[in-house]
Amino acid sequence: MEIFDYSGPRFDVYREDAASEPLVLDDGPWPAPRADGPVEARLRIPGSKSRTNRELVLSALAREASILRRPLHARDTDLMVTALTQLGTTSDHLDEGGRFGDDLEIVPGTLTGGVSIDCGLAGTVMRFVPPLAALALGPVAFDGDESARRRPMGTTVEALTALGVDVRDDHRGRLPFSLYGTGRVQGGKVRIDASASSQFVSGLLLSAPRFRRGLTVRHTGEHLPSVPHIDMTLEALQGRGVAAERVDERTWHVPASPIAGAEITIEPDLSNAEPFLVAAIVAGGSVSIEDWPERTTQVGAQLVPILERFGATFERTDDGALVCSVERGIVEGHEVRGIDLDLGEAGELAPNLAALCALCSTPSRLTGIGHLRGHETDRLAALATELTKVGAEVTEFDDGLEIVPGELHGAEWSAYEDHRMATSGAIVGLAVDGVTIDDIGSTGKTLPQFPELWAELLRPGGEEPDEPGTISLADFGV
Numbered sequence: 001m002e003i004f005d006y007s008g009p010r011f012d013v014y015r016e017d018a019a020s021e022p023l024v025l026d027d028g029p030w031p032a033p034r035a036d037g038p039v040e041a042r043l044r045i046p047g048s049k050s051r052t053n054r055e056l057v058l059s060a061l062a063r064e065a066s067i068l069r070r071p072l073h074a075r076d077t078d079l080m081v082t083a084l085t086q087l088g089t090t091s092d093h094l095d096e097g098g099r100f101g102d103d104l105e106i107v108p109g110t111l112t113g114g115v116s117i118d119c120g121l122a123g124t125v126m127r128f129v130p131p132l133a134a135l136a137l138g139p140v141a142f143d144g145d146e147s148a149r150r151r152p153m154g155t156t157v158e159a160l161t162a163l164g165v166d167v168r169d170d171h172r173g174r175l176p177f178s179l180y181g182t183g184r185v186q187g188g189k190v191r192i193d194a195s196a197s198s199q200f201v202s203g204l205l206l207s208a209p210r211f212r213r214g215l216t217v218r219h220t221g222e223h224l225p226s227v228p229h230i231d232m233t234l235e236a237l238q239g240r241g242v243a244a245e246r247v248d249e250r251t252w253h254v255p256a257s258p259i260a261g262a263e264i265t266i267e268p269d270l271s272n273a274e275p276f277l278v279a280a281i282v283a284g285g286s287v288s289i290e291d292w293p294e295r296t297t298q299v300g301a302q303l304v305p306i307l308e309r310f311g312a313t314f315e316r317t318d319d320g321a322l323v324c325s326v327e328r329g330i331v332e333g334h335e336v337r338g339i340d341l342d343l344g345e346a347g348e349l350a351p352n353l354a355a356l357c358a359l360c361s362t363p364s365r366l367t368g369i370g371h372l373r374g375h376e377t378d379r380l381a382a383l384a385t386e387l388t389k390v391g392a393e394v395t396e397f398d399d400g401l402e403i404v405p406g407e408l409h410g411a412e413w414s415a416y417e418d419h420r421m422a423t424s425g426a427i428v429g430l431a432v433d434g435v436t437i438d439d440i441g442s443t444g445k446t447l448p449q450f451p452e453l454w455a456e457l458l459r460p461g462g463e464e465p466d467e468p469g470t471i472s473l474a475d476f477g478v
């Protein structure tokens with residue numbers, strides 16, 4: 001079939017409080033600000049990427065309209081909205097979302113193909129949309145960024161093929177590929193190897209209520225990373241009246257079922273809170289994150305027990321904020337010991353933790369994260385290269401990293417178009433003079449406001465900016 005020529009949305013680094021006025025940072029390197037002493041900040045972090053993109057997919061498949069309150073507006077979610085719109089969904093901005101952008105109303109429509117989907121570098125778009133596209137009538141082509149073409153896709157392709165979907169897989173389990181939707185998928189049972197990504201499971205489960213016979217997915221591979229993300233998928237389905245369930249450790253079942261419309265407030269992205277919480281350990285002081293959910297399936301919740309091991313203490317305020325306090329920071333000469341940590345469930349937390357480990361006084365081992373080689377970039381190689389550049393000694397294993405701290409020094413830190421590599425460089429820069437990040441704009445994948453929030457974090461004594469709601473570009477050396 002024809003691969004349609006479609007150039008997807010470009011993204012800008014922009015300020016949500018002036019959403020129509022993109023703030024385009026210089027292409028040049030971003031000087032990571034140093035922290036000289038304790039920080040004191042209370043921050044509101046935009047909505048969860050993982051939850052927003054699940055709710056967007058379910059809203060497109062639902063039998064009636066849905067409203068998403070405080071959804072994330074970032075490159076990954078913009079790509080999802082665009083993909084679903086191309087396939088027949090309508091989305092309207094409700095203009096009530098406050099500082100981080102509008103609430104969204106999603107009205108499902110008849111799913112029709114004849115389109116090319118730009119997945120950008122978003123794992124959730126490339127793994128969640130193809131099963132939905134199989135329910136559309138007509139051809140749908142998928143492509144993404146150059147780096148996205150290196151991410152594993154074979155399990156999605158094989159699963160859909162096994163379910164009788166006509167998939168043209170010219171690049172053997174990589175983007176670009178295309179499928180020919182017939183408007184229906186029989187469903188039933190499918191066995192897949194999801195050891196490279198939990199998103200293969202989640203993607204199938206999300207569209208499964210609309211398959212004729214629902215779907216039972218069984219994972220046959222050795223490892224299964226990021227299990228809490230599958231729990232989040234089940235929770236999202238259940239929230240729409242679908243009796244989705246985990247049958248056993250490697251099997252999930254979703255019955256054929258209507259998907260209800262819903263009004264859902266998206267929790268803040270706890271994984272995107274990570275660099276700010278880590279900053280409290282590096283600088284000392286306290287960082288509060290507003291609206292930290294009491295119960296959540298987000299892996300970011302694991303930051304509390306993990307960062308306690310680095311000396312942080314946590315408490316909740318009556319108004320729902322999580323306060324992370326650290327008596328003396330690393331920059332004040334406090335020595336924090338490294339740790340051994342299995343991050344198999346929470347791989348997306350690994351890059352920022354690796355940066356923190358490099359600032360500790362003793363070696364650390366992060367394991368269970370071999371699948372990070374298929375993330376935005378090969379994160380194990382990228383972390384090893386960049387941490388070595390600034391003076392740490394790093395050994396890569398098949399499933400992780402050993403990080404031996406050293407005398408650290410400034411360098412140009414490469415982000416590899418990876419939001420979490422960029423924020424990891426910013427963490428190192430808090431404690432090390434002369435760190436610059438080659439592409440801070442890559443944070444736009446899930447947190448376009450990162451430079452702005454980082455400046456807010458580092459503003460002395462919680463000082464108000466010159467004009468309320470604005471920050472000086474000089475803060476970024478722009």
Ligand SMILES: O=C(O)C1=C[C@@H](OP(=O)(O)O)[C@@H](O)[C@H](O)C1
Nearest residue numbers: 050197198199225226229347348
């Ligand atoms: O389903 C999701 O929303 C995600 C699942 C995880 O992917 P992997 O299982 O590939 O690690 C996670 O790392 C990613 O950031 C988001």
Ligand SMILES: C=C(OP(=O)(O)O)C(=O)O
Nearest residue numbers: 121122123124348375376
């Ligand atoms: C792995 C990640 O993203 P993606 O959803 O693109 O897989 C991540 O955000 O850490």
